[in-house]
Amino acid sequence: MHIATKMKTRTQQGITEVLVLVNHPMDTGLVRSKVTHKIIPAHFIKTLTIAVNHKPAVITDMGIAISKDPLIAVKLTHTKKGDLVTVDWIDNEGMTGHAQTHVS
Amino acid sequence: MNLPRRTFLKQALSGSALAVVAGAGLLRPGQALARTWPVWPQAIFHQKKMPVVLHELFGHRPIVHGGLHLHAPLEAENGAVVPMVLETKVPHPEKLVLIVDKNPFPLATIVHLSPDALGFFNVRIKMGKTSPVRAYVATKDRVHTVTRKVKVTIGGCGG
Numbered sequence: 001m002h003i004a005t006k007m008k009t010r011t012q013q014g015i016t017e018v019l020v021l022v023n024h025p026m027d028t029g030l031v032r033s034k035v036t037h038k039i040i041p042a043h044f045i046k047t048l049t050i051a052v053n054h055k056p057a058v059i060t061d062m063g064i065a066i067s068k069d070p071l072i073a074v075k076l077t078h079t080k081k082g083d084l085v086t087v088d089w090i091d092n093e094g095m096t097g098h099a100q101t102h103v104s
Numbered sequence: 105m106n107l108p109r110r111t112f113l114k115q116a117l118s119g120s121a122l123a124v125v126a127g128a129g130l131l132r133p134g135q136a137l138a139r140t141w142p143v144w145p146q147a148i149f150h151q152k153k154m155p156v157v158l159h160e161l162f163g164h165r166p167i168v169h170g171g172l173h174l175h176a177p178l179e180a181e182n183g184a185v186v187p188m189v190l191e192t193k194v195p196h197p198e199k200l201v202l203i204v205d206k207n208p209f210p211l212a213t214i215v216h217l218s219p220d221a222l223g224f225f226n227v228r229i230k231m232g233k234t235s236p237v238r239a240y241v242a243t244k245d246r247v248h249t250v251t252r253k254v255k256v257t258i259g260g261c262g263g
Binding site for chain 1: 143144145149184185186204207208209211212213214215216217218220221222224225226227228229230231
């Protein structure tokens with residue numbers, strides 16, 4: 001299973017806003033399937049890291065309460081044009097995802 | 105007499121060896137991330153008692169009201185997707201935390217900020233039912249908090 005990770009940045013007045021979208025099911029492990037009547041096992045992102053030039057800027061630890069297909073936004077200062085912004089995440093099943101972009 | 109015992113020991117040993125391999129396999133991706141903060145704090149995310157969660161997160165730092173904004177809807181039509189925006193101007197924020205009192209597991213997220221990050225976080229969360237949502241921002245010596253009550257008209261954990 002491939003999970004798409006997308007990232008976008010926009011810079012205004014020296015502040016760079018980073019938007020991250022991951023197409024992840026974020027299953028809580030508390031819900032019963034309407035089809036099979038079995039509990040859908042928990043499958044959620046545990047940690048998502050946003051880094052600038054490979055230096056972590058924001059690290060998010062998530063629980064099961066984050067919505068499906070997480071969309072998060074953070075704001076960074078001291079970024080320069082051309083800086084490499086990366087996002088990496090890992091979920092409870094050991095799956096990982098990555099996306100990168102440059103500050104424009 | 106000896107043989108079954110020997111086979112048993114052998115099996116037990118190979119079994120534990122397998123467990124070690126599996127454990128190492130699970131750990132590897134986390135380490136590849138090269139994080140500067142500790143690993144995912146399972147104990148706090150699984151904790152159901154609010155006061156314990158707060159103590160684990162903030163220790164004995166005093167908690168004061170105000171100092172940050174939590175933009176949340178007064179009423180959420182769909183509890184599976186409730187937008188939250190956390191904003192603070194306090195100097196040197198280290199950690200942002202979102203807690204939903206009446207969710208099965210109250211702690212929703214912990215955001216660790218480096219000095220290059222502003223006190224800002226936008227996320228969408230699930231809410232099982234109508235509940236106060238608490239936002240916290242921790243600095244070196246104190247914790248600021250604000251509470252918003254969000255009414256949920258359709259259950260969210262099913263989302």
